[in-house]
Amino acid sequence: MPDRAAVGELAAGVIADLVTRKPDALVGVATGSSPLPVYAALAQRVRDGVTDVGRMRVCQLDEYVGLPPEHPQTYRAVIEEEVLRPLGLSAESFLGPDGTADDLPRACADYELALRDAGGVDLQLLGIGSDGHIGFNEPCSSFGSRTRVKTLTQQTRVDNARFFDSLDEVPWHVVTQGIATISEARHLVLVAAGESKAEAIALAVEGPLAAIVPASALQLHPHATVIVDEAAASHLKLADYYRTTYAAKPDWQRL
Structure with a gap:
């Protein structure tokens, strides 16, 4: 894709196609900067009357531990601001883990059960860290x-410090879907843009399957789609082949 906006448009189209086929689809959403163009493009489709997401359900990938519910940087608050409100979705459509629970292991197990009881995730949207992490599955997960x-x-905390008043305010711990949990989604869609993601994308897509690059687990998934701009694709050895296969993709074959 030529730029971030085009990445967002294409990924939003994948979600829209899913919801057209399955109106009550459960879509996993990620936070961070990479998915923002996706949410913006999907919200524009809703405003234009092109896509109806009224029955779509949303689930959360991860959450900080210990931030009070009213804190603006909880990922629940971020999703409310960036996804639920722009798409006109109610709180009843949302599933998320409890980062404030007294018994965190139990809260994690409860979230696994909630996802299962909801019928499983139909599509999980992912970003990627500069070190190759997905969700908050840090290297060697x-x-x-x-x-x-x-x-x-420490690097992840430094990367996220821009959302807080200081690095000291960034929590050390998170609740996150594990790699096996993420991999149970029926479709994985990873989006990335910018030169800073180029090495991670190359390692995830073309490198060896290795725990030090958690996103390389997508190589094992039967339906994983990676959508990147030209800058994020700049380290891919087979970039020309990927462009050719996308251009020659049959009409009947969805992303």
């Missing part, structure tokens, strides 16, 4: 991991 508490790396 197990490919068999389930929803659990993780300790953030």
